[in-house]
Amino acid sequence: MTALSALIRRDIRIALRVGGGALIGVLFFLTVVVLMPFAVGPDLALLSRLGPAILWLGALLASLLTLDRLFMADHEDGSLDLITMSRTPLELACAAKALAHWLAAGLPLIVATPVLGLLLNLDMVATVAVALTLLAGTPALTFTGMIGAALAVTLHRGGLLMAVLVLPLSIPVLIFGVAASQAVIVGPMTFGAPFSILCALSLISLVIGPFAAAASLRHGLD
Amino acid sequence: MSLIDLANPTRFLALTARVLPWLAATTVILLTIGLYQSAYAPDDYQQGATVKIMFIHVPNAWLSMFVWGVMSIASLGTLVWRHPLADVAAKAAAPIGAAFTFLALLTGSLWGRPMWGTYWEWDARLTSVLILFLMYLGLMALWRAVDDPARAARAAAVLTLVGAINLPIIKFSVDWWNTLHQPASVMRVGGSTLDKSFLIPLLVMAIAFTLLFVTLHLAAMRNEILRRRVRSLQMMQASQKAA
Secondary structure, X not given: OHHHHHHHHHHHHHHHOOOOXXXXXXXXXXXXHHHHHHHHOOOHHHHHHHHHHHHHHHHHHHHHHHHHHOXXXXXXXXXXXXXXXXXXXXXXXXXXXXXXXXXXXXXHHHHHHHHHHHHOOOOHHHHHHHHHHHHHHHHHHHHHHHHHHHHHHHHOOOOHHHHHHHHHHHHHHHHHHHHHHHHHHOOOOOOHHHHHHHHHHHHHHHHHHHHHHHHHHHHHOO | OOOOHHHOHHHHHHHHXXXXXXXXXXXXXXXXXHHHHHXXXXXXXXXXXXXXXXXXXXXXXXXHHHHHHHHHHHHHHHHHHOOOOHHHHHHXXXXXXXXXXXXXXXXXXXXXXXXXXXXXXXXXXXXXXXXXXXXXXXXXXXXXXXXXXXXHHHHHHHHHHHHHHHHHHHHHHHHHHHHHHOOOOOOOOOOOOOOHHHHHHHHHHXXXXXXXXXXXXXXXXXXXXXXXXXXXXHHHHXXXXXX
């Protein structure tokens, strides 16, 4: 347990300090959202209708693109080998790393959501709804994306290939995240049903992600 | 004869060389019977002759999922039992599966044009088959991105198994998304209420296409084994020259 909490603290510290780049994700998120009005036009009514979808797409891309280097930096300086060889199960270590990544790169996205909601003309309730769904859904994105990060480090390939492999797997999260947010804004559904499925998806990926990532690391590293 | 005996590629090549002609012949015969029966199946009272697209469309759609199942079993073979031919089987199946999925989409779109008045509809089934197609293409890209086949095999195996778990979830989500976004405007042929005059040709065609897949798959596996042998011979030759 102490090993895991040390791992989490170390990862967060690395991510937040110079060269970590956790906050670049937020900057990317902001940029994507700012780009949208240029594409669809400055129509505030249209933007508020598309708002949850834009925020969710931005958060999806931001959280997947920052995941690229989840294992890569550790692989380069050799600490990934130590983690693989240590007595802590690799699955738990992977889960700890993903948790640290979510705390450092995922939470800032959710904190930034209200500000971006203002830009997209979302009212208070809608903004809270989007932030809540992001809070429930981004863990699923991180834990699914971790599989891609593990494949990236074993194959020495990152970037587009990983995005192409992982993005189809995140379609369910996108569907239920946007559905729950839209339910608050326009109805006709209740917020509860899609939101609980979103939480379920996060829990499922919490189980599948570490196992698949650990299997990929164990079989792929040499 | 067990799976262990087939671990020897030479024995596998010898066995498949004997089996393949028979398989190919059976496939051709069954396909001929199936196509003949489909051509002479009665027209649907509503859809007319276009209902015959079904006899090509449904087997392709069935195989698009079946091939992912075959790849998942092969991936288990790679990761759990370390069967030497498992990754060959997984690699050979991916392009064939992608081709069947593409044909399912294509015939579905050609069928949709006269029936629904559009080539593409964001219908739940169409959408989930499209996502399946994207995942096949991603898997093929993964196989092509890495030059060491053993390394690519393990990565592809992990991804195939994750896909196998995720595909039902994606299917369910897309169904939900579809009912949320659009009312049931799309007419569907009820699978359960199919008349016998349609059902028998459809079954024959499904079996024929499955045999077609087995034939193509075995042939592709043979090619892959031979390709790897050629590659290692070339590498040996190159290293001898260098020495």
